[in-house]
Amino acid sequence: MTSTPFRPRDWSSHPSFVDPRADGYRSSALRGPTKPLVPIRQSISELTGPVYGHDSVGELDGDLTRNGRRNGEPLGERIVVTGRVLDENGRPQPNTLIEVWQANAAGRYIHKVDQHDAPIDPNFFGGGRCVTDGEGRYRFHSIKPGAYPWGNHPNAWRPNHIHFSLFGPAFATRLVTQMYFPGDPLLALDPIFSGIPEAARERLVADFSIDVTEQDFALGYVFDIVLRGRDTTPMED
Amino acid sequence: MALKQTPSQTVGPFFAYGLTPEQYGYDLTSVADGMVRDDSTAGTHIRIEGRVLDGQGEVVSDAMIEIWQADAQGRYAHPDDPRGSNADFTGLGRQGTGTDPQSRFRFDTVKPGSAAEGSAPHISLIVFARGLPSHAYTRIYFADEAAANATDPVLSQVPAERRETLIASRTDESGVPTYCFDIHLQGNSETVFFDV
Numbered sequence: 099m100t101s102t103p104f105r106p107r108d109w110s111s112h113p114s115f116v117d118p119r120a121d122g123y124r125s126s127a128l129r130g131p132t133k134p135l136v137p138i139r140q141s142i143s144e145l146t147g148p149v150y151g152h153d154s155v156g157e158l159d160g161d162l163t164r165n166g167r168r169n170g171e172p173l174g175e176r177i178v179v180t181g182r183v184l185d186e187n188g189r190p191q192p193n194t195l196i197e198v199w200q201a202n203a204a205g206r207y208i209h210k211v212d213q214h215d216a217p218i219d220p221n222f223f224g225g226g227r228c229v230t231d232g233e234g235r236y237r238f239h240s241i242k243p244g245a246y247p248w249g250n251h252p253n254a255w256r257p258n259h260i261h262f263s264l265f266g267p268a269f270a271t272r273l274v275t276q277m278y279f280p281g282d283p284l285l286a287l288d289p290i291f292s293g294i295p296e297a298a299r300e301r302l303v304a305d306f307s308i309d310v311t312e313q314d315f316a317l318g319y320v321f322d323i324v325l326r327g328r329d330t331t332p333m334e335d
Numbered sequence: 336m337a338l339k340q341t342p343s344q345t346v347g348p349f350f351a352y353g354l355t356p357e358q359y360g361y362d363l364t365s366v367a368d369g370m371v372r373d374d375s376t377a378g379t380h381i382r383i384e385g386r387v388l389d390g391q392g393e394v395v396s397d398a399m400i401e402i403w404q405a406d407a408q409g410r411y412a413h414p415d416d417p418r419g420s421n422a423d424f425t426g427l428g429r430q431g432t433g434t435d436p437q438s439r440f441r442f443d444t445v446k447p448g449s450a451a452e453g454s455a456p457h458i459s460l461i462v463f464a465r466g467l468p469s470h471a472y473t474r475i476y477f478a479d480e481a482a483a484n485a486t487d488p489v490l491s492q493v494p495a496e497r498r499e500t501l502i503a504s505r506t507d508e509s510g511v512p513t514y515c516f517d518i519h520l521q522g523n524s525e526t527v528f529f530d531v
Binding site for chain 2: 140165
């Protein structure tokens with residue numbers, strides 16, 4: 099086993115397990131571990147992970163404007179989201195599975211436990227997946243998700259967002275995150291977003307791009323994702 | 336180091352149709368589920384069962400568990416495993432805790448072999464949940480591997496009084512060896528989580 103270990107999770111980039119703020123993310127209070135993490139040396143168990151390729155996704159998996167259609171097109175503003183998955187060393191991460199899920203244009207999830215009374219769109223499912231190409235690039239089409247209320251505090255609203263799940267090259271590089279949209283006034287009020295250390299927050303806000311925008315079809319957003327990279331400093335042992 | 340890591344965010348309460356769709360009855364294929372083996376997978380067929388409990392001992396019914404493990408011979412299905420992988424066994428499992436009446440997760444798999452010299456058989460595990468802004472790593476070890484556990488290099492880094500939180504107890508009531516692994520997110524018996 100000669101695989102180089104990954105750099106540690108950068109806790110100046112990730113939200114802490116328990117939100118320390120009085121007006122923070124309330125449900126972390128009873129769910130986040132409170133004892134210090136036990137550091138371990140990465141072994142083959144952490145340096146390996148599931149392997150994916152282009153045959154891992156179906157034809158419509160990367161097109162959320164089509165994969166839930168029943169009798170017409172989904173409502174809302176069509177978007178195309180693209181970007182690169184890189185590691186901390188700037189290396190593209192090919193063949194990385196990206197799973198996405200989101201609310202519809204009205205801010206309603208198809209999930210059975212979502213009680214928000216905004217309408218379900220019969221032609222929008224809201225889940226999909228894609229795999230990065232040889233240069234770490236991914237791309238999917240969707241509908242811009244709406245904001246929705248939640249119970250964290252009075253009049254709490256989640257900003258528009260798309261959930262992302264990535265594996266990367268190993269179990270150690272696993273990442274689940276959320277992509278936000280530029281200029282959203284709810285970002286400043288959202289305890290999940292602002293639970294991220296301030297210097298790192300903007301990394302989750304996509305850029306609008308007229309170059310990515312598809313004429314007469316969909317607005318383009320660019321969202322690059324950086325996973326843990328291998329430690330390039332020489333080891334003493 | 337040129338770039339900074341993308342921050343983690345909670346998986347939230349509505350992951351099921353995106354990440355565990357078949358388990359929850361949604362119309363999308365799942366990339367992984369609770370059936371990690373098939374009938375012909377070599378090795379001892381086992382079941383892993385457990386719950387996720389919060390700081391008040393309440394079961395968490397909107398958590399998602401992922402496991403990653405070697406096959407019965409200790410081989411990972413990955414090109415970096417120099418022993419050559421078992422193509423029939425990917426070793427990835429994924430289960431939400433929202434479909435079982437008792438909010439358990441359940442994996443039908445094989446007991447992993449030792450993946451490296453001196454390493455006790457174990458399964459890597461990640462907890463995701465609403466209320467968990469970053470995911471938490473832990474490992475499942477097996478109560479019936481006491482000798483191997485005693486010399487495992489990772490277990491030996493865990494304070495002795497907390498090691499029990501990583502060891503799944505065994506019952507054979509269902510006819511297949513079943514290991515119980517409850518995950519305590521907080522509290523006196525908080526599960527050991529690793530900075531991997």
